[in-house]
Amino acid sequence: MTQCKLDMEATGEKNHKYIACERCAMQPICLPVKTQQSTTLSLTDQYLAKRTPSQKDHYLFTQGQPLTDIFAVCSGTYKLTKLSKFNEEKVLGFRFPGELIGEDALHPKTYTHNAIAIGDSSVCRVNVDNLLACSQAVPDLQLSLVELLTRQSFISQAQFESLIAKKSAESLVAAFLLNLKQRLSSNEQPSNELTLSISKDNIANFLGLRRETLSRIFSKFQKEQLIQQSKKQIIILAPETLENMANS
């Protein structure tokens, strides 16, 4: 199944835990495709560059730049940002292992935001021109591309809904924490413990809150024994209570 598990040390990175290909949103178009010809297995080589590392603060792309690739996070975290006038950074979202980056640029053929590595990270990189060329030739691949896009459409919608149901700051934060938990837990063990790779400043920015407000809410949650935080480590003590707050 996972054809790209072998070259872990080839990248030269230290101890990165790469996500399994089975759990990656890019998977539909990364699997070897079955065709009549025998050249099948090397098809993905035409457009896929596996596990490209990004160092901290590296820009995968910047807003306005013409589209060349779409990405899937293999390890680490990326943030998506946009500069408003005048030069305030607005955080549009975060991307964790298994999630896509840049797919919304397929239509305008131009990236509409920045994608920046938070800490050392890595991505699989899909060259769009080559992918489209291949998919023209291989119907099964094109079908997989449709599958990928429909899944992504659903994910985007879910994300939209979670934010538009904007209520109190508390419920926003509660929803965000549960969302993080879900996206960060390896599906085997949905642990209640999670490490914040993101700064609280970035989280506050993303949620449209002031950093002071976010801090106060964390403190309040701590006091009420809903969470327990030490430095970047967070343990969710009362998921059900947070759930209730999230859909208040």
Next chain:
Amino acid sequence: MTQCKLDMEATGEKNHKYIACERCAMQPICLPVKTQQSTTLSLTDQYLAKRTPSQKDHYLFTQGQPLTDIFAVCSGTYKLTKLSKFNEEKVLGFRFPGELIGEDALHPKTYTHNAIAIGDSSVCRVNVDNLLACSQAVPDLQLSLVELLTRQSFISQAQFESLIAKKSAESLVAAFLLNLKQRLSSNEQPSNELTLSISKDNIANFLGLRRETLSRIFSKFQKEQLIQQSKKQIIILAPETLENMANS
């Protein structure tokens, strides 16, 4: 180009101004597809039902229902809603002529919200099973489907960004008005005059404001000569000023 212009009176509706197919987001998969065979032109008949009317308050589908079709609005307006516990209606968005409905249900194969006609409206209806079957057989159609999905991905992202940059209620309303103007104007004449098919209650709900707040903001805009409203008719007097408020 537009193959479906002839049956205007066939629907039996009074004076509906249907949007031109050229401006519809469904267009990529509604055009006749060129293939080698001579049966080409009737391909869309396999999955496309043109201009199906909906009366006021008609549900196109409800949340939880299994996916059968995706839709494009031909005339009128639809609202997308979801019921939270306990039974409060949350408005997730509006769909105007030329816009898609239900495409985000392609992946889970289940509609995740309700789509309700506001006033008498009409849609083109695409049967998903038949579409996918056809697209398997006709690569060009599948390519068009990819095109449709990538465009939609972009639109969803833009929508998401406009909401996440959530600032003051004033700027929200300013942005909403300009967004309406853009979506409602026939592209020939981007008029500053628009008719609110939607109730202010629904708008307030969508924007996450109280109806009182929305009313006050409209009154303020009126007083400041930014807009002029009489009943459901709204004239935007100072688009630039609103633009500035929108990206404050």
Next chain:
DNA sequence: CGCAATTTTGACGTAGTTCAACACGTGTGG
């Protein structure tokens, strides 16, 4: 260690909510 960046806490101001009253149009039934 020591400086800078990040996070937390406090005091105060304001935008938006809440509650309540009223105004208008429309449909319904007596």
Next chain:
DNA sequence: CCACACGTGTTGAACTACGTCAAAATTGCG
């Protein structure tokens, strides 16, 4: 035809959650 209810929209007054400003505490890093 009027009386009444009901949905929709507007306005006022009091309340509160969040933002703002300022300063201290904690963490991270060379």
